[in-house]
Amino acid sequence: GAGVSQSPSNKVTEKGKDVELRCDPISGHTALYWYRQRLGQGLEFLIYFQGNSAPDKSGLPSDRFSAERTGESVSTLTIQRTQQEDSAVYLCASSLGTSPFFGPGTRLTVL
Amino acid sequence: AQSVTQPDIHITVSEGASLELRCNYSYGATPYLFWYVQSPGQGLQLLLKYFSGDTLVQGIKGFEAEFKRSQSSFNLRKPSVHWSDAAEYFCAVGAGLTDSWGKLQFGAGTQVVVTP
Numbered sequence: 001g002a003g004v005s006q007s008p009s010n011k012v013t014e015k016g017k018d019v020e021l022r023c024d025p026i027s028g029h030t031a032l033y034w035y036r037q038r039l040g041q042g043l044e045f046l047i048y049f050q051g052n053s054a055p056d057k058s059g060l061p062s063d064r065f066s067a068e069r070t071g072e073s074v075s076t077l078t079i080q081r082t083q084q085e086d087s088a089v090y091l092c093a094s095s096l097g098t099s100p101f102f103g104p105g106t107r108l109t110v111l
Numbered sequence: 112a113q114s115v116t117q118p119d120i121h122i123t124v125s126e127g128a129s130l131e132l133r134c135n136y137s138y139g140a141t142p143y144l145f146w147y148v149q150s151p152g153q154g155l156q157l158l159l160k161y162f163s164g165d166t167l168v169q170g171i172k173g174f175e176a177e178f179k180r181s182q183s184s185f186n187l188r189k190p191s192v193h194w195s196d197a198a199e200y201f202c203a204v205g206a207g208l209t210d211s212w213g214k215l216q217f218g219a220g221t222q223v224v225v226t227p
Contacts, residue, residue, distance in 0.1 A: 031213055043201070048214050093213050104153065
């Protein structure tokens with residue numbers, strides 16, 4: 001596609017439920033990143049995929065967070081047993097050896 | 112550890128006036144520096160980036176930034192703002208490693224309001 005796409009654009013869930021967020025990177029981009037943006041704050045790095053290398057999970061805040069990527073294509077970020085502090089905009093970005101291009105984000109609200 | 116500070120949370124500027132947004136970074140090696148803009152309901156858009164070379168970097172939408180190593184700063188400027196420049200601006204620093212270009216440390220952002 002022309003840009004990074006993410007779905008859903010908005011997700012409202014109840015505390016304790018699991019959620020899955022999807023990211024479709026720009027075709028051909030080998031690197032994919034997930035960030036979290038809490039209200040009024042900057043972006044926090046979560047996880048990074050590069051080709052077939054083991055992902056860099058150094059930014060994941062807890063073991064409730066996980067992500068997968070199928071080859072150099074779609075990625076899914078899963079949050080288990082959601083908590084209210086997980087409410088944020090989750091941004092995906094992809095790149096090919098240069099600065100990343102960001103998607104529009106998924107706004108997650110945990111009630 | 113790398114870090115980025117944007118001292119101004121909120122700036123109000125009149126349309127046609129000049130704008131300067133401050134960014135200070137802490138990084139042990141040569142930093143790779145970025146400015147992104149985020150408009151309401153839209154994703155982050157790259158304004159400009161500094162990797163090496165000329166310390167004055169030109170970006171899109173008439174923005175420029177100057178890298179000053181001695182001051183650990185990478186301030187963003189625009190000579191004459193337009194109403195459409197109202198947005199949130201983020202400074203970011205990265206290691207620029209070939210396998211992790213996009214692993215960036217972001218500042219908290221500066222909200223810019225443009226008045227008529």
